[in-house]
Amino acid sequence: MSLIQTIPVLDLQLFQAEDSDRQKFVTQLGHALETTGFFSVINHGVDLALIQTAYQVAQQFFELPTATKRQYELPALNGQRGFTSFGKEHAKDHTAPDLKEFWHIGRELPPSHPLAADYAANLQVLEVPQFHPVIAQLYAQLEACAIALLQACALYLGESETLLAEMVQDGDTILRIIHYPPIPPNIDPASLRAAPHEDINLITLLCEATDDGLELLQRDGSWLPIRSLPGQIIVDSGDMLQHLTNGLLKSTTHRVANPQCDRDRRFSMPFFVHPRQEVDLTPLASCVAKTGTSQFPSITAGAYLMQRLREIGLVP
Secondary structure, eight states, X not given: OOSSOSSOEEEGGGGGSOHHHHHHHHHHHHHHHHHTSEEEEESOSOOHHHHHHHHHHHHHHHTSOHHHHHTTOOGGGTTSSEEEXXXXXXXXXXXXXXXXXXXXXXXXXXXXXXXXXXXXXXXXOTTSTTHHHHXXXXXXXXXXXXXXXXXXXXXXXXXXXXXXXXXXXXOOOEEEEEEEOOOOTTOOTTOOSEEEEOOSSSEEEEEOOSSOOXXXXXXXXXXXXXXXXXXXXXXXXXXXXXXXXXXXXOOOOEEEOOOSSTTOOEEEEEEEEOOOTTOBOOOOHHHHHHHSSOOSOOOBHHHHHHHXXXXXXXXX
């Protein structure tokens, strides 16, 4: 595997520095999200050993019998907590199912919190007792990294440093643990591990996957492989950020291609950073001023998410 990353690599430590280094990081981040919608970040503060432990407990779960895993697939949760079985999800505007199964862990709030009723409880895997504690710890570390990135993004937009971070405070952020098993025989020939799509949320943080396969659609129509390299977290901007910035920051199409060897398996852990449901995604006036006429309607984050869940088959 090549050791050279194919997208910009940013050092988050620069953002913790003073003056010129901090501004350099802000400019690099904004330029990457304006041009390609993707970058990689190092010195991100997420424990690399914790990431590997998370993959270990994930493998233990996904190797359980199918009947056992399906006990954690509750239709009332619309795939937002617990297990989603193989082939259930498909990309927007793509009818062939994706070749993956996954687990979702979301926000945990104390019962006294005013938003506690907005979020379903996370499920505990009885067969793998360490699964939830490990994944919950990873969730917390990824969120801390995401907050710093959103602060830098807000500064690039010329807004208050806290603008985007406040939107995701107690938000509907989800950590998805994905298993791409060996490619089964007799699949729909149109099926990919993840068909071309854009993420719905503000930004996504993708822990180093266990193998390559992620590809970015370039403006000339070709697909650019993005490397899975130790110590790097891949970051991309989603549709909500594109909407909020009136298209200034790009939500770029990407996919996970099928492997050359159909016996290979792959794990990945994307962290989908969402605002609270009531957050207004009407394009920012400052971004409309930079891009021209407003291109997107007013909509709340909750309504936008529900619309997408229907489009990808998780909500009837």
